[in-house]
Amino acid sequence: xxxxxxxxxxxxxxxxTSDAGKSTIVSGLCRILLQQGEKIAxxxxxxxxxxxxxxxxxxxxxxxxxxxxxxxGIEAHTDMNPVLIKPNTDIAAQVIIQGKALSDMxxxxxxxxxxxxxxxxxxxxxxxxxxxxxxxxxGAGSPAEINLRDRDIANMGFAEQVDCPVIIVADIDRGGxxxxxxxxxxxxxxxxxxxxxxxxxxxxxxDIALLQPGIDWLETKTGKPVFGTLPYINGFxxxxxxxxSNQQVLTETKLKVIVPVLPRISNHTDFDPLRLHPQVDFExxxxxxxxxxxxxxxxxxxxNVQHDFNWLVEQGWQxxxxxxxxxxxKLIGICGGFQMLGKKIHDPxxxxxxxxxxxxxxxxxxxxxxxxxxxxxxxEGKLSFDDVNVSGYEIHMGASHGKALECPAILFNxxxxxxLTDGALSADNLILGTYLxxxxxxxxxxxxxxxxxxxxxxxxxxxxQLREAEINRLAKIMEQHLDMPGxxxxxxx
Numbered sequence: 313x314x315x316x317x318x319x320x321x322x323x324x325x326x327x328x329t330s331d332a333g334k335s336t337i338v339s340g341l342c343r344i345l346l347q348q349g350e351k352i353a354x355x356x357x358x359x360x361x362x363x364x365x366x367x368x369x370x371x372x373x374x375x376x377x378x379x380x381x382x383x384x385g386i387e388a389h390t391d392m393n394p395v396l397i398k399p400n401t402d403i404a405a406q407v408i409i410q411g412k413a414l415s416d417m418x419x420x421x422x423x424x425x426x427x428x429x430x431x432x433x434x435x436x437x438x439x440x441x442x443x444x445x446x447x448x449x450x451g452a453g454s455p456a457e458i459n460l461r462d463r464d465i466a467n468m469g470f471a472e473q474v475d476c477p478v479i480i481v482a483d484i485d486r487g488g489x490x491x492x493x494x495x496x497x498x499x500x501x502x503x504x505x506x507x508x509x510x511x512x513x514x515x516x517x518x519d520i521a522l523l524q525p526g527i528d529w530l531e532t533k534t535g536k537p538v539f540g541t542l543p544y545i546n547g548f549x550x551x552x553x554x555x556x557s558n559q560q561v562l563t564e565t566k567l568k569v570i571v572p573v574l575p576r577i578s579n580h581t582d583f584d585p586l587r588l589h590p591q592v593d594f595e596x597x598x599x600x601x602x603x604x605x606x607x608x609x610x611x612x613x614x615x616n617v618q619h620d621f622n623w624l625v626e627q628g629w630q631x632x633x634x635x636x637x638x639x640x641x642k643l644i645g646i647c648g649g650f651q652m653l654g655k656k657i658h659d660p661x662x663x664x665x666x667x668x669x670x671x672x673x674x675x676x677x678x679x680x681x682x683x684x685x686x687x688x689x690x691x692e693g694k695l696s697f698d699d700v701n702v703s704g705y706e707i708h709m710g711a712s713h714g715k716a717l718e719c720p721a722i723l724f725n726x727x728x729x730x731x732l733t734d735g736a737l738s739a740d741n742l743i744l745g746t747y748l749x750x751x752x753x754x755x756x757x758x759x760x761x762x763x764x765x766x767x768x769x770x771x772x773x774x775x776x777q778l779r780e781a782e783i784n785r786l787a788k789i790m791e792q793h794l795d796m797p798g799x800x801x802x803x804x805x
Contacts, residue, residue, distance in 0.1 A: 320441040322476040323803040325512075326451035326467055328492035332483045333514035333542070335376040336550055336786065338450045342384040343787040344796065345446060353444040354380035357433045358395040358452055358466035360405070362578040362615055366688050366705035371411015372396060375581050376450070379550055383783045391436035395429050395465065397422070400576060400615045400664060410436060413686045416663075426463040430473065433465055437474060446803060449476065456499040468504045477509045477802050485515035485544060490526055497534055509802045510537040512794065515544045540794035549588060549782055566593035567767040568606040572629055573598045574620040574648075578613040579707070582646060585752040585775040591767060599623075603632040608642045608765040611649025613749065617682075617710070618659060618670040621652045630673060642765040643675070643743045647708050650735060650745035654678040654712065663709060675743055676736050678714025685709070691748065693724040695760055696737060702757035704748035706734075712747075721746045 325341070327334045338354055345352040356377050365378035371390035381388040390411030399405040400416065407414045407422060409432050417425065440447055455467035455478075463469065471478050482492045493511050500508070511530070516523060520541060527538050569586055573596050580596075587594045597603055609632075614620040624630065637643060645653040656679040657670045663682045672680075692703045702722060721735030721744050735746035744764070752758040753775045762770040790796075 320444060321446040321804045322441070322449060322474060323446075323799070324449040324451060324467075324471050324476050324478045326455050326471075326478050326480050328454055328456070328480060328482040328496045329486065330453050332481050333512075334450045334481060335380070337481055337512065337514070337542075337790070338448050339376075339380045339383040339550060339783060340786040340790040341448045341799070342380050343783050344791060345448070346383070346385045347787065351443075351445040352384045353386065353440045353447050354384055354392055354450065355437060355440060355447050356393045356450040356452065357437070357470045358397070358429070359393050360397040360399065360452065362398055362576065363581050364396065364398070364579065364707060366690050366707060367392075367411060368690075369411065370688055370690075372408055372413075372686075372688055372707060373411065375579070379779070379783075380448075380450070382779065383787075391439050394432045394436035398578070398615055401619070406615070411688070423463060426465055430463075430465045430469070433470060434473060437470075451478075454496060455480075455504070456496040458499060468500065468507075471507055472503065476507070477805070478504075478507050479510055479512060479539060479799070479802070480508055481512040481514050483514050484523075484541075485517070489513055490530055493530060494533060497536075508536060510539045510798070512539050513541040516541045517544045537795070537798065539798055540790075542790065542793050545786070545789060548786070549584070550779070550786070567591060567608065567762060567765060567770075568593045568595075568604070569608045569610065569765075570595050570597050570604060570606040571610045571612055572596075572624060572627070574612060574614050575599075575623055576615040576620050578615045578648070579646075579749050580612055582612065582749050582752065583610070585758060585772070588775075588778065589758075589762075589772060591770060592762070599627060603628065606636065606641060607767075608644065609633060609636055611643070611645040611652055613646055613707075614648030614652075616664045617648040617651050618657055618664055620648065621657070621670060621672065624652070633673065633675075637675075637742055640742070644761070644765075645743075645745040646751070647706075647747050647749060650747060651680040651710055651712065653736075653743065653745045654680055654714065654716070656680070657710070658682065676714075676716040676738060676745060678712050678716040678736065680710040680712045682710045687729075687747075689727065689729075691724055691727055691734075693722045693734070695757060696720050696723050696733075697741070697764065698760050700756045700760040701754065702748070702751065703754055704750035706747050707749060708747050716745075722748060 359374035361374045363375035364372045368387040373393035377393040378388040394410050396408040397405045404418045452466035482489045586592045653676045654672045655674045658681040686709045689706045716736040720733035721737045755772045758772040759770040
């Protein structure tokens with residue numbers, strides 16, 4: 313493929329490692345540029361994540377790009393993340409191109425497919441470039457993975473394709489920051505080294521004067537500037553691509569909520585509003601960990617429902633859930649977690665492994681059949697038990713049928729498939745299942761669900777406003793600690 317002539321100012325943020333801060337810095341730059349009056353868009357050529365969002369055009373992208381779109385003041389669109397990889401086993405993943413699931417591939421098959429995927433990447437980038445004044449691009453992992461250099465579309469392969477400048481970020485909190493930066497640069501080709509315009513050091517704690525000799529050495533050694541050192545931001549929260557956190561706000565009055573960390577847990581960002589809720593004691597429960605008593609257990613989404621259900625049983629969750637319900641505790645299943653509540657999960661096409669069926673928890677009278685076509689919709693409706701407004705999005709491949717669905721959890725205002733209801737509510741009012749992600753982001757529905765779970769007077773913060781405040785906080789800190797005139801010069805050269 314011939315190189316694409318740069319059609320609008322573009323800057324790519326790459327990292328020395330995963331979780332170096334690329335997503336966060338792209339979000340902050342998008343908000344700063346928005347505040348400067350620029351029409352800005354985020355972009356990530358290739359993303360590997362199990363946290364995803366449904367876009368305005370009815371497709372699926374990484375959750376981080378949806379947050380970056382909010383930072384840019386625009387609606388999320390599939391062109392912002394044209395290649396999304398969602399692992400469903402240790403050796404295979406679902407490949408999503410421009411928002412739509414293509415097929416499952418192992419690493420070798422996807423490597424062979426990359427030239428085709430690059431065409432989709434360039435198409436999406438070009439469309440964005442025609443609509444926006446500037447584009448801030450996020451790389452994936454590290455550009456120095458020499459085993460992945462051939463046919464790369466996620467880092468320097470893309471930067472070379474569109475001929476854009478690059479800034480590399482490293483996390484000093486991990487240690488070895490100068491080795492990370494110099495080593496990464498050394499492993500790049502001469503042309504790739506030339507397009508690296510400088511560095512950002514992230515998550516620094518302490519007196520910057522103690523770091524300055526290292527910065528001076530780095531700039532002399534590489535001939536490239538450090539555009540700034542960002543401090544470690546205590547209590548900072550933006551939705552992550554995949555990393556889990558038990559960070560929460562402490563308070564005296566608590567509703568205890570626990571969620572099992574399934575091997576293929578997906579969209580765990582569903583629970584960020586609960587982790588940050590001042591009246592909720594939230595905890596992710598990992599493998600081989602005692603299952604504590606709780607007021608509410610939530611079974612999360614899964615990219616491999618049958619495999620994760622078997623893991624759940626092996627870890628003792630079935631007995632713990634049955635005991636929990638006997639004592640009057642509440643249980644919610646979301647998406648794959650909802651499917652686990654039923655009697656059977658059928659996979660006749662072998663979409664998640666060997667074709668066949670798995671017995672579920674049998675807590676609700678319904679069965680689910682996995683289907684090839686994925687359902688991707690944004691929806692609005694009301695909770696069936698108190699008529700409170702609820703909104704969210706569906707990302708699932710299963711269709712559920714059975715008597716339990718005659719008592720739904722949600723009544724839709726409208727649905728693209730003329731579907732009137734969603735999920736199920738048990739006759740004893742202890743179990744709620746739904747396909748909707750994002751249930752807790754709406755203040756009214758979160759209050760209602762927490763009250764249903766046993767919290768007397770829930771006072772849920774406005775999660776979108778919290779996210780806005782965090783984005784603005786991030787942008788202010790970045791403006792204080794980064795050489796924004798220098799970064800603007802690189803972007804708008």
